[in-house]
Amino acid sequence: MGEENSFLTATYLVSGVGDFYKRAEKIALGLTVGTWTGLSMEEKDKLIKHLGKVEEVQVLPGDEQGQGKALLTISFPVLNVTPDFPSLLTTIFGKGSMDGKIRLVDVTLPEGLRREFPGPKFGIEGIRNLLGVYDRPLLMSIFKQCIGLNLEELNKEYQSQLEGGVDLIKDDEIFFQDDEAPAIQRVRSFEEKNRRHYEKTGKKVLYAVNLTGPVTQLADQAKRLIDAGASCLLLNVFSYGLDVLHQLAADPNIQVPLMAHPAVAGALYQSPDYGIASPLLFGKFLRWAGADFVLYPSPYGSVALPEKEALQIAQHLRQTDRIHRDAFPVPSAGIHPGLTPLLFEDFGLDFIVNAGGGIHGHEEGSAAGGRAFLHAIEAIVSGYTLEEASNYSPELKQAIKQWGVHSR
Numbered sequence: 464m465g466e467e468n469s470f471l472t473a474t475y476l477v478s479g480v481g482d483f484y485k486r487a488e489k490i491a492l493g494l495t496v497g498t499w500t501g502l503s504m505e506e507k508d509k510l511i512k513h514l515g516k517v518e519e520v521q522v523l524p525g526d527e528q529g530q531g532k533a534l535l536t537i538s539f540p541v542l543n544v545t546p547d548f549p550s551l552l553t554t555i556f557g558k559g560s561m562d563g564k565i566r567l568v569d570v571t572l573p574e575g576l577r578r579e580f581p582g583p584k585f586g587i588e589g590i591r592n593l594l595g596v597y598d599r600p601l602l603m604s605i606f607k608q609c610i611g612l613n614l615e616e617l618n619k620e621y622q623s624q625l626e627g628g629v630d631l632i633k634d635d636e637i638f639f640q641d642d643e644a645p646a647i648q649r650v651r652s653f654e655e656k657n658r659r660h661y662e663k664t665g666k667k668v669l670y671a672v673n674l675t676g677p678v679t680q681l682a683d684q685a686k687r688l689i690d691a692g693a694s695c696l697l698l699n700v701f702s703y704g705l706d707v708l709h710q711l712a713a714d715p716n717i718q719v720p721l722m723a724h725p726a727v728a729g730a731l732y733q734s735p736d737y738g739i740a741s742p743l744l745f746g747k748f749l750r751w752a753g754a755d756f757v758l759y760p761s762p763y764g765s766v767a768l769p770e771k772e773a774l775q776i777a778q779h780l781r782q783t784d785r786i787h788r789d790a791f792p793v794p795s796a797g798i799h800p801g802l803t804p805l806l807f808e809d810f811g812l813d814f815i816v817n818a819g820g821g822i823h824g825h826e827e828g829s830a831a832g833g834r835a836f837l838h839a840i841e842a843i844v845s846g847y848t849l850e851e852a853s854n855y856s857p858e859l860k861q862a863i864k865q866w867g868v869h870s871r
């Protein structure tokens with residue numbers, strides 16, 4: 464990297480007994496130039512510019528088991544890293560991630576280093592321009608029944624999702640290469656449907672096809688899908704690693720939006736004492752890596768995140784800075800139309816309402832499920848309640864009957 468006198472910082476939440484300042488010094492030394500044995504003075508002098516430094520030790524109230532807690536902030540010379548996630552993560556949270564109760568809660572990068580990460584190619588404005596929708600949260604439908612279906616059956620499902628009036632349709636993340644309906648054929652077929660839908664209704668729709676396969680073939684597969692007409696790519700980013708998203712986002716031949724799915728991320732963020740905090744993982748890291756859309760658990764529904772964390776993620780993704788475009792928060796899982804008022808209250812205009820079961824589980828079918836959501840969203844942004852809107856929308860009325868309306 465070669466940025467002399469420039470530092471990145473990492474903040475850790477640690478728990479345990481003992482001297483937290485000493486623990487911070489051990490991290491600063493152990494993750495940079497030192498180890499558990501001493502080094503010669505001569506080497507120390509030479510290596511001083513690579514040494515980590517304790518910036519802050521903030522002792523927090525301990526827990527009921529008598530364990531103390533503290534936030535430790537360490538600065539690392541930018542000289543120590545190359546501008547990629549493998550180097551960054553190994554430096555700040557490599558071996559140290561296994562050293563007792565320690566959780567990485569925040570990272571700040573100096574501007575020069577941050578610029579080396581691609582960030583989203585489209586951002587919120589770019590996506591809205593692609594879709595021509597500016598005045599409401601977007602609506603995305605998730606394919607639910609897909610494994611084991613042939614192309615004809617999937618075509619029918621796609622068509623009914625389109626007819627529901629959604630803005631985006633995404634593959635389920637568990638849908639991999641499938642002989643009955645290979646990704647290339649799905650793209651050709653669904654994008655043709657998108658084209659016809661646009662001719663008929665004037666409405667544009669993006670299809671996020673699941674980008675899967677061995678990592679060494681991923682960029683080529685992405686290009687094949689784009690050549691076949693793909694308008695958006697879905698990536699199980701945590702199964703592959705953040706650098707894979709980074710490389711796709713930085714690839715000049717990949718000029719479609721990238722959607723990051725959170726599969727496997729629970730193993731990284733769920734523990735209060737270990738792993739990586741969700742606002743950092745989904746908010747900062749995925750934006751730096753280049754996701755235009757970030758799916759993550761909403762504060763409500765079947766797989767939930769604490770509200771504060773879900774809002775912090777959205778804040779990181781939508782922060783305006785001169786370096787990276789913003790990205791769409793997609794708080795997901797177990798979403799149904801009766802949750803739209805709460806979601807709108809929390810996330811405002813620039814987020815995506817994303818649903819699988821809440822669309823396909825509608826008693827009148829998936830098209831009605833989509834319309835119920837759309838009517839709910841349109842009502843809420845116009846200042847109506849769902850109950851009021853349901854007088855004009857039988858689809859919404861039915862959805863409310865099935866799942867209710869949620870308030871705080």
Ligand code: 1AE
Pocket residue numbers: 605635636725758759760761765766795796797798817818819820821
């Ligand atoms: C947090 C990810 C949500 C997701 O991937 C998914 O498939 C949700 O489905 P539903 O809406 O819960 O049926």
